[in-house]
Amino acid sequence: MSASRHPALSATDPELASHIAAEEVLQAETLRLIPSENYVSAAVLEASGTVLQNKYSEGYPGRRYYEGQQNIDRVEALAIERAKGLFGVDHANVQPYSGSPANLAVYLAFAQPGDTVMGMALPMGGHLTHGWGVSATGSWFRGVQYGVRATADPETNGLIDYDAVRELALAERPKLIFCGGTALPRTIDFAAFAEIAREAGSVLVADVAHIAGLIAGGAHPSPAGHVDVISTTTHKTLRGPRGAMLMCREEHAKAIDKAVFPGLQGGPHNQTTAGIAVALHEAAQPSFVRYAHAVVANAKALAAALLERGFDLVSGGTDNHLILIDLTGKEVPGKVAAKALDRAGIVVNYNTVPFDPRKPFDPSGIRIGTPSLTSRGLSTEHMPLVADWITRAVDAAAKQDETALKAIRAEVADLMAAFPAPGLPLS
Numbered sequence: 001m002s003a004s005r006h007p008a009l010s011a012t013d014p015e016l017a018s019h020i021a022a023e024e025v026l027q028a029e030t031l032r033l034i035p036s037e038n039y040v041s042a043a044v045l046e047a048s049g050t051v052l053q054n055k056y057s058e059g060y061p062g063r064r065y066y067e068g069q070q071n072i073d074r075v076e077a078l079a080i081e082r083a084k085g086l087f088g089v090d091h092a093n094v095q096p097y098s099g100s101p102a103n104l105a106v107y108l109a110f111a112q113p114g115d116t117v118m119g120m121a122l123p124m125g126g127h128l129t130h131g132w133g134v135s136a137t138g139s140w141f142r143g144v145q146y147g148v149r150a151t152a153d154p155e156t157n158g159l160i161d162y163d164a165v166r167e168l169a170l171a172e173r174p175k176l177i178f179c180g181g182t183a184l185p186r187t188i189d190f191a192a193f194a195e196i197a198r199e200a201g202s203v204l205v206a207d208v209a210h211i212a213g214l215i216a217g218g219a220h221p222s223p224a225g226h227v228d229v230i231s232t233t234t235h236k237t238l239r240g241p242r243g244a245m246l247m248c249r250e251e252h253a254k255a256i257d258k259a260v261f262p263g264l265q266g267g268p269h270n271q272t273t274a275g276i277a278v279a280l281h282e283a284a285q286p287s288f289v290r291y292a293h294a295v296v297a298n299a300k301a302l303a304a305a306l307l308e309r310g311f312d313l314v315s316g317g318t319d320n321h322l323i324l325i326d327l328t329g330k331e332v333p334g335k336v337a338a339k340a341l342d343r344a345g346i347v348v349n350y351n352t353v354p355f356d357p358r359k360p361f362d363p364s365g366i367r368i369g370t371p372s373l374t375s376r377g378l379s380t381e382h383m384p385l386v387a388d389w390i391t392r393a394v395d396a397a398a399k400q401d402e403t404a405l406k407a408i409r410a411e412v413a414d415l416m417a418a419f420p421a422p423g424l425p426l427s
């Protein structure tokens with residue numbers, strides 16, 4: 001099947017082509033629950049694999065260091081205008097190679113090595129690039145970190161403690177404050193962070209990599225108007241190619257652009273810029289508003305079904321696309337569960353939970369999300385079945401019952417065949 005889909009590749013490099021063909025089958029047949037992944041449309045795939053690949057375009061539209069940019073300028077200008085329109089911002093830079101370099105550009109724009117920066121701790125749900133020790137951002141800068149509450153009250157347990165964030169910010173006066181993360185199942189209060197950043201005299205960055213698509217579709221409040229800089233990847237809920245964007249008010253536009261190029265990067269990846277432009281066009285359609293709300297509805301339904309089946313969820317549920325299951329009370333830890341689920345055709349990642357007693361490479365949780373399954377058209381009525389599969393797979397992991405895992409894998413493949421994924425040739 002891949003030979004007809006990628007004829008030149010199959011002829012030139014059949015070995016590599018076979019790996020891609022196998023990946024197409026894997027993505028078609030499995031239930032992909034990794035909350036940072038998605039299926040891009042065929043249109044985004046096409047735009048990302050074009051002759052735009054062949055161009056060098058250092059600089060920005062109308063201000064390039066290379067000739068022959070007539071068409072590239074139009075492509076990038078289109079992506080910029082669409083980003084500004086969709087997110088309601090003054091300025092957008094669509095050139096960062098990915099989320100991590102985008103965040104590094106923010107440091108370059110606003111801080112000096114050794115300055116204090118503040119973000120959520122990685123094991124609490126933050127991102128490496130928010131000043132965590134093993135990241136360059138935590139060794140070149142002085143990272144101070146906030147977390148979530150540990151209380152007996154289920155109403156506040158696992159939520160960001162804004163009083164503690166404020167206290168830390170006022171004590172440390174960081175140059176930068178990051179809000180947002182990779183394992184946060186609850187709504188971020190951008191107005192509360194803005195008030196804290198104003199008091200502390202800090203530049204506030206909303207890293208919405210995970211929730212950009214929900215924001216675009218109106219299913220999560222927008223940071224626009226509250227924060228100095230919005231950083232986002234384009235490939236998670238936004239459903240674009242792997243890339244990133246930085247958005248800001250006009251007053252920070254020059255600093256952000258200078259930091260991305262020439263501060264940190266050389267030539268932009270024009271084929272990615274084109275894919276981003278297409279994804280932003282798709283995200284501006286009414287169908288994407290329905291998609292974003294369906295992602296959240298599915299996550300809430302899945303969380304409810306998991307709670308009913310005796311699972312413990314960090315913060316007791318979800319407001320967005322993401323659920324963090326705490327397996328502390330179960331017989332198997334996160335990694336064992338994740339690997340068993342993988343054998344059952346359900347792809348998740350093991351993850352630390354706040355105050356995890358276990359090590360990061362062998363933690364207590366698994367992280368799941370609904371962006372991909374919603375892109376395939378699954379709805380809330382399917383979520384009890386998904387919760388059943390997860391329950392059965394975790395039980396089978398405890399009993400080392402490979403037959404049970406195989407049976408689940410076949411059931412999953414059956415349902416997936418009825419809900420073909422966007423952009424995939426098979427189903």
Ligand SMILES: *Cc1c(COP(=O)(O)O)cnc(C)c1O
Nearest residue numbers: 098099100127181182207209210
């Ligand atoms: C995914 C993510 C990033 C990093 O993006 P990469 O493209 O993997 O470098 C940064 N911040 C947050 C909050 C993320 O979720």
